[in-house]
Amino acid sequence: MLIAVDIGNSSINIGYFTANGISVQSINTHPLKDSEEYLTDICNFLQQKRIEKNSHGGIISSVVPGHTSVLTEALRRLSADEGAALLTVTHEMSSGLKFRVNAPEKVGSDRLANAVAAKEIYGKPAAVIDFGTATTITVVGVDDDFIGGAILPGLGLMNRALGEGTSRLQEIILEPPLRALGVDTQTCIRSGLFYGTAGACERILMGIEEETGVTLKVILTGGFATVMGRFLRRIHEINSNLTLEGLRILYEKNRPS
Ligand SMILES: Nc1ncnc2c1ncn2[C@@H]1O[C@H](COP(=O)(O)OP(=O)(O)O)[C@@H](O)[C@H]1O
Numbered sequence: 001m002l003i004a005v006d007i008g009n010s011s012i013n014i015g016y017f018t019a020n021g022i023s024v025q026s027i028n029t030h031p032l033k034d035s036e037e038y039l040t041d042i043c044n045f046l047q048q049k050r051i052e053k054n055s056h057g058g059i060i061s062s063v064v065p066g067h068t069s070v071l072t073e074a075l076r077r078l079s080a081d082e083g084a085a086l087l088t089v090t091h092e093m094s095s096g097l098k099f100r101v102n103a104p105e106k107v108g109s110d111r112l113a114n115a116v117a118a119k120e121i122y123g124k125p126a127a128v129i130d131f132g133t134a135t136t137i138t139v140v141g142v143d144d145d146f147i148g149g150a151i152l153p154g155l156g157l158m159n160r161a162l163g164e165g166t167s168r169l170q171e172i173i174l175e176p177p178l179r180a181l182g183v184d185t186q187t188c189i190r191s192g193l194f195y196g197t198a199g200a201c202e203r204i205l206m207g208i209e210e211e212t213g214v215t216l217k218v219i220l221t222g223g224f225a226t227v228m229g230r231f232l233r234r235i236h237e238i239n240s241n242l243t244l245e246g247l248r249i250l251y252e253k254n255r256p257s
């Protein structure tokens with residue numbers, strides 16, 4: 001078994017890769033728990049899903065530095081007797097990608113995992129749109145290169161910003177709008193968030209394709225991938241486990257032999 005942990009700003013997603021496929025456990029990122037509590041969460045999930053706690057490796061991606069050591073400790077305790085490899089994603093590990101960006105060390109490890117999975121599973125050139133806390137676009141070019149992308153506020157952050165930054169607007173329930181034409185404050189905000197995010201992504205992809213002269217395969221992931229797929233006027237694939245799949249591939253490329 002392989003345990004892959006993706007620590008994002010909203011959720012910690014833990015993928016358990018077994019002979020029977022992948023099971024995914026999701027835990028809120030906040031509030032931070034201690035390693036004992038995460039270990040209990042993990043053991044409870046394994047028991048509930050009847051997954052055997054047999055020999056396993058682990059790999060962790062984190063874009064929340066304050067959470068990294070606690071989860072690393074939880075995995076280490078889970079595999080104490082195994083001596084199994086426990087890897088942390090960095091830009092320096094083997095990924096099969098060459099970085100063509102200004103500061104590879106600053107790229108979020110979730111975006112690196114997304115790029116690796118896109119290339120290996122769907123082929124290049126490709127763009128991943130990750131609809132999470134932030135909406136990120138990550139592009140793999142024709143030469144197996146990580147060439148960059150775009151970052152914008154995610155749907156939840158936009159919603160919160162409108163509520164906090166204005167006197168009269170309140171956060172809405174994040175349900176998709178039925179029409180682009182809003183007819184009251186709530187439906188106007190819904191339109192802005194969902195159609196606006198879809199349109200922004202389409203426009204960014206168009207710009208990148210013009211600049212690079214390639215046509216990108218588009219893969220959607222993140223908590224809002226399925227709902228956003230209905231708004232995006234672009235042929236795409238949806239893979240909600242893309243980041244975890246990328247971690248699995250990174251583990252295979254970097255496991256000690
Ligand atoms: N399975 C799901 N179905 C619908 N919405 C989801 C699901 N999982 C997460 N979300 C929503 O998407 C948001 C972003 O989640 P996620 O992609 O896990 O973000 P991050 O990777 O930044 O932690 C969450 O705050 C939640 O509101």
Ligand SMILES: CC(C)(COP(=O)(O)O)[C@@H](O)C(=O)NCCC(=O)O
Nearest residue numbers: 008009010063106107108132133134
């Ligand atoms: C852009 C992000 C905040 C996205 O995080 P998420 O929405 O998945 O929680 C994260 O990938 C990050 O902190 N990246 C560092 C900057 C970069 O990737 O260029």
Ligand SMILES: [K+]
Nearest residue numbers: 009063064065
């Ligand atoms: K920040």
